[in-house]
Amino acid sequence: MVKAVIDPSVLASDLSDLAAECKRMVESGADWCHMDVMDGNFVPNITFGPPVLACVNKAVPELYMDIHAMVANPKQWVPDVAKAGAKSYTFHYEATDSPADVIASIKEHGMKAGIAISPETPSSAITEEIGNSVDLLLVMTVRPGFGGQKFMPECLEKVADLRKRFPSKNIQVDGGIGAGNACQCAQAGSNVLVAGTAIFGSKDPKATIHEMRSSVDGEIAKWE
Ligand SMILES: O=C(CO)[C@@H](O)[C@H](O)COP(=O)(O)O
Numbered sequence: 538m539v540k541a542v543i544d545p546s547v548l549a550s551d552l553s554d555l556a557a558e559c560k561r562m563v564e565s566g567a568d569w570c571h572m573d574v575m576d577g578n579f580v581p582n583i584t585f586g587p588p589v590l591a592c593v594n595k596a597v598p599e600l601y602m603d604i605h606a607m608v609a610n611p612k613q614w615v616p617d618v619a620k621a622g623a624k625s626y627t628f629h630y631e632a633t634d635s636p637a638d639v640i641a642s643i644k645e646h647g648m649k650a651g652i653a654i655s656p657e658t659p660s661s662a663i664t665e666e667i668g669n670s671v672d673l674l675l676v677m678t679v680r681p682g683f684g685g686q687k688f689m690p691e692c693l694e695k696v697a698d699l700r701k702r703f704p705s706k707n708i709q710v711d712g713g714i715g716a717g718n719a720c721q722c723a724q725a726g727s728n729v730l731v732a733g734t735a736i737f738g739s740k741d742p743k744a745t746i747h748e749m750r751s752s753v754d755g756e757i758a759k760w761e
């Protein structure tokens with residue numbers, strides 16, 4: 538069965554000191570760190586790419602770098618992101634006509650594959666074939682591109698549908714998540730919670746991570 542994963546989004550961190558921020562999250566009990574790669578094309582914002590990821594990997598080799606690729610050509614960046622030390626690579630369904638090709642390339646490069654759907658994309662877009670071939674399904678709970686937006690609870694219906702259809706997969710939610718709605722997300726069926734503002738903006742990230750994990754653990758125990 539799946540386990541609770543708390544995944545701070547470094548977009549809300551002090552990016553001038555990214556490696557130290559990632560280390561701080563590991564020390565605070567985070568399971569993964571969520572790295573939002575944006576190309577200024579798929580989304581109207583630019584963050585960082587493989588050279589920065591490689592530096593973080595060198596400085597914090599124990600970190601599980603969970604890449605959320607908001608890029609117009611997801612297959613193009615797979616080799617460089619893998620070389621930079623990423624453990625998983627999630628791309629957007631809306632960014633490609635051939636998700637199977639992107640998934641195959643991610644696996645060939647030794648990473649876990651994930652596919653993301655934006656708020657306007659229905660969960661039915663994830664066919665049985667696609668869903669069964671990835672490790673992680675990401676349901677965006679804000680429009681991709683920026684941190685600090687308001688959570689869209691209507692997206693949780695898609696989480697529930699995907700959990701029903703793919704009981705053993707990691708189902709991730711991303712956008713406007715924190716201790717206040719972690720339970721609601723887990724009740725819908727999510728076990729991987731991304732949180733930027735809520736964790737990096739917390740006076741006590743360790744306590745926030747702990748609180749979020751307890752909410753997810755409590756719900757997962759009911760599924761078994
Ligand atoms: O992918 C994205 C935004 O596009 C997210 O990962 C955000 O970075 C989450 O930030 P918060 O909503 O938790 O502040």
Ligand SMILES: [Co+2]
Nearest residue numbers: 571573605711
């Ligand atoms: Co993200």
